[in-house]
Amino acid sequence: MPFRCAVLDDFQNVAAASADWSTLGDRVELVPFTEHFASEDELTAALAGFDCVVTLRERVPFPASVLNRLPRLKLLIASGMRNSVIDYAAARAGGVTVCGTESSSTPPVELTWALILGLARGIVQENNALREGGPWQSTVGADLHGRTLGLLGLGRIGSQVARVGLAFGMQVTAWSRHLTEKRADEVGVRLALSKEELLTSSDFVSVHLALGDRTRGLLGAAELALLKPTAYLVNTSRAAIVDQDALLAALHEGRIAGAGIDVYDVEPLPAGHPMRTAPRLLATPHLGYVSRANYERYYGQAVEDIRAYLDGAPLRVLG
Structure with missing residues (x-):
């Protein structure tokens, strides 16, 4: 046999x-x-x-x-x-x-930047409008050059995301519980003094942490409330690091400019899952490794x- x-x-x-x-x-x-x-x-x-x-x-x-x-x-x-x-x-x-x-680690790095760029320049919205006979130019892009990219995690993936951000002329900051100034200096980024400081100062926040007891629910309603109303959140790491209900509320209430999400609490997403219809959301079906x-x-x-x-x-x- x-x-x-x-x-x-x-x-x-x-x-x-x-x-x-x-x-x-x-x-x-x-x-x-x-x-x-x-x-x-x-x-x-x-x-x-x-x-x-x-x-x-x-x-x-x-x-x-x-x-x-x-x-x-x-x-x-x-x-x-x-x-x-x-x-x-x-x-x-x-x-x-x-x-x-x-x-x-290359595919999730590249997808992270696909989401950041897609959000910043309204790629999906503009593409759909062009194809469907909608308005010619309906969005105003968010610049990357000179803006602040905040990274939660500066490991194998986060450090590569950081280097691309630097190439775009962004100011890159990073934070995690055990991140040292020496490691931040090696990558060429600034070490944020705290998670709260990173969230309040960033125009784009990208999650690159492993899921564990200390990172589960790391970004809840209180943390998301610290983001600028013009800020974008990207998560290609693990869904449970970000409180899903709190994120949905922030998107529906327009408290952040948008989010790029590749990971979910249930996969594949059920047909009626609220992530499928949330506003201000650029969503991909866990393509980070694909x-x-x-x-x-x-x-x-x-x-x-x-x-x-x-x-x-x-x-x-x-x-």
């Missing part, structure tokens, strides 16, 4: 073409799933006959309640080398090896992980 491998959330139906799965020969049967499983019951029913699962990012949780219902599962591969929704202890207890893949090169890396290294596991020498083991 072949080693059966499921690929989850292959929405674009590209997993099979993004790597050379043929190198695994007839040892592995690949089965991509193009639809998302919304409940644990649906997920476990679909995966009951698989030895291996490849999951993208942190959209599909694998808690003990799921892993315990998949007795055949032997190998779980996550894209990226960190995954907060896999119960590693339960995986070990069930004899499941968890492996990861490398992930490039690029041709990144997919080739994810799935190419997933093939390597499977081969190594079958050969008895697992690679990139997590947890």
Whole structure:
């Protein structure tokens, strides 16, 4: 019997073409799933006959309640080398090896700037008006040069976002709980004295923090109230860092100029989710990691992980 491998959330139906799965020969049967499983019951029913699962990012949780219902599962591969929704202890207890893949920081950096530029120049609104026979020029762009970009987080992604901001001639400030002046100087940005100072002084605020106990709900109603009415908020990191209800209220009440959002509390977004119809919102369906090169890396290294596991020498083991 072949080693059966499921690929989850292959929405674009590209997993099979993004790597050379043929190198695994007839040892592995690949089965991509193009639809998302919304409940644990649906997920476990679909995966009951698989030895291996490849999951993208942190959209599909694998808690003990799921892993315990998949007795055949032997190998779980996550894209990226960190995954907060896999119960590693339960995986070990069930004899499941968890492996990861490398992930490039370039795609989320580029998407961050796509959102910033799209918001600043009203790209979607102007495009729609032009195509639909609407007004010729209906927005006045927000300048980047000379304005302040505030970064919450100056790690691998945040530092690259900072350098692009500097190239645009922006004043770039950054803050996180453990950010040092030395690190800020290395990137060429100013260290904000506090989160509050960054929020009140910035024209664009972009979130680049890992989700954890200290960052969950970091931007609530009180923090969003500190933003200028002309400021824009961009989040390509994790939805739970920004209080979703508070953000929706700020957008509906016009207390900020707009937001660019790529991450959500529920993914994929249900049809009636308020984020689908919020005003002043430029929204993308979690495209931060979705690029041709990144997919080739994810799935190419997933093939390597499977081969190594079958050969008895697992690679990139997590947890």
